[in-house]
Amino acid sequence: MVALNSTEMAERLLELAVERGAIRYGDFTLSSGKKSSYYFDGRLLSLDPEGAHLIGNALLPLLADAGVSAVGGPTLGADPIVTAAAMASWQQGAPLPAFIVRKEAKGHGMTQMIEGPVPEGASVAIVDDTCTTGGSLFHAIGAAEEAGCTVGLVLALLDRNEGGSDAIRERGYRFETLLTAGEDGRIRPA
Numbered sequence: 001m002v003a004l005n006s007t008e009m010a011e012r013l014l015e016l017a018v019e020r021g022a023i024r025y026g027d028f029t030l031s032s033g034k035k036s037s038y039y040f041d042g043r044l045l046s047l048d049p050e051g052a053h054l055i056g057n058a059l060l061p062l063l064a065d066a067g068v069s070a071v072g073g074p075t076l077g078a079d080p081i082v083t084a085a086a087m088a089s090w091q092q093g094a095p096l097p098a099f100i101v102r103k104e105a106k107g108h109g110m111t112q113m114i115e116g117p118v119p120e121g122a123s124v125a126i127v128d129d130t131c132t133t134g135g136s137l138f139h140a141i142g143a144a145e146e147a148g149c150t151v152g153l154v155l156a157l158l159d160r161n162e163g164g165s166d167a168i169r170e171r172g173y174r175f176e177t178l179l180t181a182g183e184d185g186r187i188r189p190a
């Protein structure tokens with residue numbers, strides 16, 4: 001595969017999203033209860049072989065720039081994303097472990113919220129497929145901080161620009177996205 005720069009990777013990711021039907025237009029109600037004229041199914045990208053490769057490699061420079069030592073995110077949108085990032089990081093010779101934040105504690109008397117290796121005291125990145133209200137990202141940020149990590153970067157594949165990324169930045173976190181949406185739902189590379 002030809003090596004692509006960051007802009008080319010985001011452009012190809014958007015092209016692939018269209019090819020895979022990951023962007024659909026219509027009347028949707030998102031999990032936050034918000035109404036939307038479009039839906040972005042990040043799983044159709046992150047579980048696609050080329051999509052996973054692109055996502056992992058597109059995230060690497062952002063993770064490296066933030067100097068984080070692990071990457072995690074809220075299940076289930078982030079599950080294949082953090083796996084792709086971990087694999088890409090290993091292939092590039094700078095391995096970053098991945099972790100997943102559960103929606104709820106495991107139960108049966110176990111309070112564990114995080115699955116996977118989380119180096120205590122580490123600076124980590126938190127990533128998700130989409131950011132709408134930011135609720136899922138805030139949930140994962142909270143779990144990582146509770147586990148003793150500092151959050152050096154928050155990432156999304158797509159920022160829907162509906163308040164979530166602003167709220168995350170207002171709380172003092174660095175936020176980056178690969179794709180960004182206009183008010184009309186038109187998606188473009190960030």
Ligand SMILES: O=P(O)(O)OC[C@H]1O[C@H](OP(=O)(O)OP(=O)(O)O)[C@H](O)[C@@H]1O
Nearest residue numbers: 031032076077130131132133134135136
């Ligand atoms: O910024 P927010 O308002 O939190 O919206 C974004 C979240 O919504 C979707 O997950 P969903 O809640 O549908 O759960 P799922 O990933 O388990 O399907 C998506 O995968 C993000 O995690």
